[in-house]
Amino acid sequence: MQKKIPCSAERLGLLDPQMIQAVSDASSFQIAHQYLTANRVRIVEADDSQITAAVVGHSGLYEQTIRLKDGHLVSKCSCTLPEEPMCRHCIAVLLEYQRWAQPQPSRKPKPAKGSITAPPVASSENGKGTTPHSVTPDVKLSEIMVFLEWLEPATKALERQEPLPSPPALGPGAALMWIQTIRNLEEQRRENEEVMTNLESQLKDRDADIGQLTQQLQTSLREGNAGQATTQELQREVASYKEVLATVSKLTTEIVRHIAQMRAVTGDMQQKNSQLEKLVCSFKDVAEALQSAVVLPPH
Ligand SMILES: [Zn+2]
Incomplete structure (x- = not known):
């Protein structure tokens, strides 16, 4: 208009x-x-x-x-x-x-x-x-038009996360620089995405490792608890054995005392036996004396 x-x-x-x-x-x-x-x-x-x-x-x-x-x-x-x-x-x-x-x-003026x-x-x-x-x-209108023509499918490709269309045949200039900048940014975005994917998979691996370690820890805890129970049982057994041992030692002392008493009694008996033997000998002597007194006739 x-x-x-x-x-x-x-x-x-x-x-x-x-x-x-x-x-x-x-x-x-x-x-x-x-x-x-x-x-x-x-x-x-x-x-x-x-x-x-x-x-x-x-x-x-x-x-x-x-x-x-x-x-x-x-x-x-x-x-x-x-x-x-x-x-x-x-x-x-x-x-x-x-x-x-x-x-x-x-700036250099354009020789138009x-x-x-x-x-x-x-x-x-x-x-x-x-x-x-x-x-x-210095940007030519034709270059801007070419750039805009490229920009439309490029925008669609970016929206769909597809690779960018190949750049149009442009001579060095601002339009080519714009296209290159967009392509570089897209490349960086892709690289960042790859890095993100890698990090995510590493994170998943770590999660799995942590899950495994947690399971191992729980198993170890259960084993530890079982071990503790066994130890307590053993301690109780040891205590009962100690009681038995104490009883045995008391009995041994009593036996030793009884043996000593028996020895003493045996000694007494031996002594009484020898006294008895002596008494028997005296009785024999008395008997012989009595016999000889009986045998002699009165004259
Ligand atoms: Zn207008």
């Missing part, structure tokens, strides 16, 4: 953010500023009378052409938004061009249609929107 705004600026580079904001719808300008911050704007070709650009919008990539012609700013965008007097994409492109056209020591005459730095009070930061004006 082509839109025309009267414009007194002689060069596109003279349009500072405040001037752009003044002619823009407030919410469109805000969204455009967000696009700028998110680095979604790419200047394809530019000079001070015409800008060709592309913006990655919320629902796809849109292409813009903005011209300064006969005192009018003529903007054209491939989107269908009814925003007036300019769509958010064209506003974002103008803002990006402002930034892009600022003199920066490290004529050279870009850097405009004098707009004397804005707060300098809002003119903060210099890295931009990549």
